[in-house]
Each structure stands twice: as structure tokens, then as C-alpha cells.
């Protein structure tokens with residue numbers, strides 16, 4: 019067991035692509051943790067999907083020994099954090115396992131939205147920050163400007179910002195020295211009842227759940243019976259040890275140490291991220307602070323293209339849930355699409371990842387409905403119900419009030435795009451709540467926005483309008499009352515449940531008109547005229563007609579400009595030959611996406 023004065027626990031926090039994984043790789047190499055010959059680029063990103071997308075999803079933790087200039091050898095635990103806004107809670111738990119953080123900012127890009135968000139999380143967690151500017155080798159690096167931005171963000175002298183290149187290794191040893199000198203050593207009580215924070219967990223097919231833990235007080239040994247203080251889980255430790263990065267069993271983990279723990283439990287929700295572990299015998303009474311249930315924010319229906327695949331889809335979801343406590347699902351039946359599942363996700367990226375895994379790893383062809391959020395409705399009889407599927411909206415006559423989730427969005431942008439961004443936010447029913455200059459040229463705009471207006475394509479729109487220069491981060495700020503209505507779509511006089519959506523009353527007319535037009539272009543001609551109508555309650559607000567076949571018709575069924583579509587849409591496009599029989603009408607899968615495209619071309 020290491021002497022705590024020689025332990026340093028730290029994370030690397032950065033905006034996406036600013037070089038976190040590359041820096042982690044360099045640290046492993048410089049400390050001879052991994053043999054350079056066996057060094058795969060970005061060793062810490064283990065999942066294939068992560069590697070392909072170049073983003074970090076799972077936090078990882080690795081033990082590293084570093085012999086400092088003072089001649090002493092220190093035991094570092096490097097905890098990699100996910101960089102995406104969907105995974106804020108995981109980031110916050112990873113940070114809670116540390117005493118310090120390397121703040122990494124790309125010297126050519128500067129401070130971005132997630133730099134700010136993660137910096138605040140690190141400050142909240144009371145961490146010592148070591149500001150570094152990465153990629154100084156790039157010809158486009160602007161160390162002076164970026165140094166000022168970092169200094170402004172954390173209130174430190176720009177001269178204290180370390181300049182490094184994670185690619186060439188320049189400056190990285192200096193950063194390791196900084197860690198030794200500035201990051202405080204852990205100060206857990208070795209004699210106190212044992213307590214450890216679970217800051218991540220993962221499911222292994224053979225070994226069950228692998229919990230990533232940071233021991234705070236006392237010692238955990240193989241064979242101990244442990245208790246999850248929030249979940250009530252009781253289990254025996256089968257194996258405990260360090261990540262080197264491979265699992266290396268140890269006799270015990272003592273105060274300040276970071277590693278893994280395996281119990282044979284098969285369900286990630288039983289060893290939940292944020293929970294405090296203690297021992298059954300002479301255990302602690304008080305859990306560590308900060309536990310939270312993760313709640314899905316974005317929902318969509320997933321239906322197998324082939325109805326016979328329903329059991330496979332259920333099976334696949336069950337397996338994925340073992341590994342992903344944030345994924346929720348329940349069976350859903352749609353008249354139009356058959357049997358499927360209503361799934362809940364942390365955010366859009368999470369949704370995309372789950373879909374991709376289902377299609378790729380489980381070889382399923384899926385149809386996804388439009389993402390939606392969870393509304394809360396007070397009925398006239400006083401009952402309060404959650405609604406996360408537009409088809410479940412009660413009759414308007416029974417509704418007293420509808421509330422929808424809001425987020426506070428923080429957008430960082432060069433100042434020339436302020437106008438465009440304000441226009442976009444206003445169009446999405448946003449309320450301006452603040453503006454702050456980070457430097458002469460870069461501005462942080464704050465808006466309160468309905469989450470529903472953000473889940474579709476807000477991020478893409480933001481990128482398009484700012485030529486990719488703006489970055490976004492957001493946090494939920496609770497529910498607010500809104501004048502929302504359900505918009506139904508009728509094909510041939512019958513409502514098609516999978517096309518229903520919830521919109522603001524003021525937007526219903528415009529959305530209805532646009533939606534019917536788009537559907538008309540996408541539904542092929544049939545033997546008879548097919549009326550397409552949009553309705554709010556019993557009131558028809560828009561109508562188009564798909565004319566019946568005529569001999570000379572060379573109907574162009576699949577119109578529309580897809581150049582700027584999200585990846586999600588493009589993938590679904592591939593399935594445009596997939597047809598669904600809705601009543602008497604053949605509807606291409608593509609038509610179900612018409613709703614998704616609404617927000618474009620504005």
C-alpha cells in the first residue's frame with residue numbers, strides 16, 4: 019500500500035479534440051507504463067466506436083509510476099474523463115476521485131464551451147488546476163491569445179500556462195513535475211471505516227461488473243464483503259487491483275488509491291456510478307457526497323424494420339443495459355410501425371451511439387422515430403403525469419398545464435457571429451440570460467432554451483451559422499410551463515401515431531404546413547389520391563395531396579436537400595427503400611424522417 023504523500027490523483031479535462039487522449043498516451047510512454055512498441059495510439063479509448071469517432075465515452079483510470087526530479091517515485095492515478103456534454107455526471111464523478119486536473123486547451127482553437135464547463139466542474143470539486151496549452155507545434159498556434167483566454171478563465175497569470183505538444187512530447191515532463199509539486203496528496207484516514215467512490219463501471223462478459231473505485235478512507239481487501247450505501251447492494255470482493263492499464267490484481271487498495279473491484283455482480287445499476295462502497299463489518303455510516311440518479315433526457319422509439327426481429331431487439335437492449343446504466347427502455351406499440359421500444363438517453367450523442375451499437379454489434383435494421391423530451395402535465399383533475407411520447411399526450415380538454423424541460427446553454431463564439439446565434443436562439447424560443455467577453459474577440463453567450471428545441475439539430479445549426487467556430491455546452495435547469503400542443507398527421511384520413519409531435523402552439527401552423535409539404539414529396543404515388551393532413555385536436559391546419567398514378571408519370575419521390583443533414587439522417591437515408599404499410603398506404607421509411615428535417619432550411 020502506497021504512502022499517501024507519494025500519491026497524486028488527477029484528470030485531464032479538455033474540450034473535444036484538444037488532445038486529452040494524446041497527452042494521456044504520452045504520459046504512459048514517458049513513465050514507461052507501456053512499452054512504446056506495443057503502444058497503440060490512444061490506448062485509453064478502448065471501445066471500437068470510440069476509436070472510430072475519436073471521442074472518449076468511458077472514463078478510464080491508470081496507475082503510473084513517475085520518478086521526479088527530487089529522486090522520489092510517485093504513484094500517479096490518471097483518470098480520463100469523457101469530453102461530451104451528454105456525460106457530465108460521469109465527468110463530475112471522475113473529478114470527485116481526484117485532487118488535481120490538467121486543463122488542456124488547444125493552442126490554435128482556444129477556450130471552448132466544454133473547456134469552461136469542465137473547468138467549473140473541476141473548481142466545484144475543489145481541484146488544483148494545472149493550465150496547459152497543447153499543440154504548440156501547430157503552425158496555427160496562437161499561444162499569446164490562448165494564454166490570455168486561459169488566464170481569464172481561471173484567474174491566473176498567463177505566464178503560468180504551460181506550453182506543450184502532446185504529439186511531440188515537448189513540455190510533458192515539465193507537466194509531470196507540476197503534478198508532483200502542485201497537486202495535493204490525498205489525506206484519507208487509514209484507520210477510519212473504509213469508504214470508496216465508484217466513479218465509473220463497466221460490464222465484462224466474463225467477469226461481470228468492473229467498478230472503478232477511488233478509496234477515500236480505510237482499506238478494501240479481496241474477500242471483504244462490501245455494501246453499496248445508496249443502492250444497498252451487498253457482495254463479496256472477488257478481485258481488486260490497479261489498471262496498468264491492464265488489470266493487475268493486488269492484495270488491497272488503501273486510502274488515496276484508484277483501481278478496480280470485481281464482485282461477480284452482473285448488473286451495472288447495482289454498482290452505480292456515484293455510490294459509496296463501504297465494508298459490511300465495521301463499515302462507515304455516512305456516504306460520500308454527490309450521488310445522483312442519472313435520468314434520461316431524450317427519448318425516441320426504436321422499431322425493428324423486420325417485425326420478426328423484435329425478440330432480438332429486446333435481447334440486444336437487455337445486453338446493452340448491462341453496460342450502460344443511463345439507457346432506459348420500455349415496450350412501445352405503434353399502429354404504423356408495429357412493436358418496438360421507447361428508449362431514453364442522456365442526450366443526442368448517447369442516442370446515436372446506442373443506435374449504432376444495436377445496428378452494428380447486433381446486426382439489427384432499425385427505424386427510429388423523432389427524438390422527444392419528457393413533458394410533465396398537470397391534468398384538470400390535479401394529477402401530474404410524465405409524458406415522453408407524443409402519442410401519450412392526453413386530450414387537450416383534460417390538460418391544465420404542460421411543463422417542458424429547459425436547459426441553460428453556454429455558447430462560446432468569436433464575436434462576429436453573435437447576431438446569427440441570437441437569431442437562432444430566439445427562433446428556438448430561447449431567453450437571453452447573459453453575455454461575457456472572454457477576450458477581445460471571444461464571447462460567452464448564455465441562453466435558457468427548451469430542451470425540445472435543442473435536441474433536433476440545434477448543434478448543427480450553430481456550427482453551420484458560425485462556420486464551425488462556436489461551441490456549446492448545456493445543463494438542465496428544470497421544468498417550465500409552456501403552451502404546447504400535439505400535432506397529428508393524417509394519411510388518407512387516418513392519424514399516423516409515429517408522425518405525431520409536440521410543438522409550441524405558435525409554431526403549429528408553420529410546422530404543419532411544412533411537414534405536409536415534405537411528406538407529399540416523399541410518399542410515392544399510389545392507386546388513389548392520398549390526402550395528407552396536419553391537425554391540432556380536431557382542427558385541420560394544413561393539407562396536401564399525393565395524386566394517384568397516371569401512366570406518364572415519372573414521379574420524383576425522394577426530393578429534398580440532404581447536404582447538411584446530420585449523420586443520423588444520412589444513415590437512415592440508406593434505408594429509403596424500406597417501406598412500411600400504413601393502413602392502405604405504402605410509406606417509405608424516409609417519410610418518417612420528414613419531421614426531422616423540419617428545422618432545416620430556415
Ligand SMILES: Nc1nc2c(ncn2[C@@H]2O[C@H](COP(=O)(O)OP(=O)(O)OP(=O)(O)O)[C@@H](O)[C@H]2O)c(=O)[nH]1
Pocket residue numbers: 032033034035036037038039040041060072073074100101152153154155156182183184185186
Ligand atoms: N499537432 C498536434 N496535434 C495534436 C496534438 N495533440 C493532439 N493532437 C491531435 O489532435 C487530435 C485530437 O486529439 P485527441 O487526443 O484525440 O483529443 P481528445 O481531447 O482526446 O478528444 P476526445 O477524446 O474526443 O475528447 C488528434 O488528431 C491528435 O493527433 C499536438 O500536440 N500537436
